[in-house]
Amino acid sequence: MRRVRVVGAGLAGAEAAWQASRLGVDVELWEMKPQKRTPAHKADGMAELVCSNSLRSDDVNNAVGLLKAEMRILGSLIMEAADASRVPAGTALAVDRKKFSAYVTDKIESLPSVTVVRREMTVVPNDGVVTVIATGPLTSEPLAESIRGELGIENLHFFDAAAPIVDGASVDLDRAYFYSRYGKGDAMDYLNCPFTKDEYDAFYDALVTARTAELHGDDGDLTVFEGCMPVEVMAARGRDTLRFGPMKPVGLPDPKTGREPYAAVQLRRENVAGTMYNLVGFQTHLAFPEQKRVFSMIPGLENAVFLRYGVMHKNTYINSPGTLSRTYSLIKRPEIYFAGQMTGVEGYVESAASGLYAGINAARRALGMDELIIPATTMTGAMGQFVAVGGLSADFQPMNANFGIIEPLDHRVKGGKRARNEEYARRALEAANEIKKIMEETR
């Protein structure tokens, strides 16, 4: 059957439909807008950016910048649209969101092999047609219920609040120190960032005046967060509230002074290797750039690399390790693929990249071809692998592109992190060009 169905015309679904159609299959693309909308979607076009208009760094030596470069090589529609609707934003790639969405919509709608069906899909299809489900973190409830039935309740999460995660190597260990509260447990499980009173006051003032992310429609959603209050909301209750809550310094003596600091932020190890740490109790609704600005004021995090920002919204995602393969197909029903944020990748570009990977392989399956494995030496392939096997921590949580998940280099590189990232990028782009060649030969 030379047909693929894609459900959801967001970042991942639009890219999957594009890639599948380029490989010569007929594509049926289902999108429930404008008949029905998620709380965040407002416009009718495809690939709607629901919040920020930034697709983050465009530097190839940065993880998400590298991902973009690979996607450009592999003929990504989302990258083509982003480049065509770019607005000035320094080294970041920011876009005019209307132009961006219009570009994607026009391109898809003008493809003779694509039929757009403006309807909600309410069940996981069971008719043998190769299908890519890319309905996003706000998947409509009937379909979410059907996915839950298909995968088992324990395999579909709805997380509403998450604290930021930083790259462990970017924490300044001259300021932060390893210690588990009261010396109980493994000291290496926590890094503590100690505040003086002046530092706390400056941080507090910045936190309570920082800009929160815009709420989208269903403001009532936030009522579910009562048991898990955003740090900025807690801070607004009083100058010292955090010092008795998530910034409590008791039992955390600073080895430099032998005394407890005025306040402390604890970073909890996110994986066994200690490459990632989350900010304990710092679930937040601040806008992403504000999180970077304000949380970089935490002593020890001045140059921290944020691997994931905190979020306070509904986020439907699959407990993918063991459930999805690295090409994003459902292991027990390989004709069903998932793509986008719901697979456990995090971010606009990451979602689109998973759509690219799933779309290519859905089409190849429909054409009776072998799947195309994109190696984990690329960021695109590394994300597929991350989704299939997970990180080292027990809890699988969505993750931005980062160099912690890419296959390690087989040789040492002198010159520090920058030189190492350049080497990762060189190797990844070489591999992406190889994949492009294979795709061209088999098209």
Ligand SMILES: Cc1cc2nc3c(=O)[nH]c(=O)nc-3n(C[C@H](O)[C@H](O)[C@H](O)COP(=O)(O)OP(=O)(O)OC[C@H]3O[C@@H](n4cnc5c(N)ncnc54)[C@H](O)[C@@H]3O)c2cc1C
């Ligand atoms: C409120 C919010 C803010 C975010 N802000 C950012 C940000 O600033 N930067 C960033 O990088 N990432 C952000 N994200 C995370 C993520 O990058 C985006 O959600 C991204 O759009 C995910 O892409 P996707 O293709 O997986 O899903 P989406 O882009 O959401 O696309 C899913 C599509 O499926 C449709 N759909 C849903 N259910 C059905 C159904 N049953 N049948 C048919 N169609 C259906 C929807 O209408 C939608 O068009 C945010 C997420 C949310 C929820």
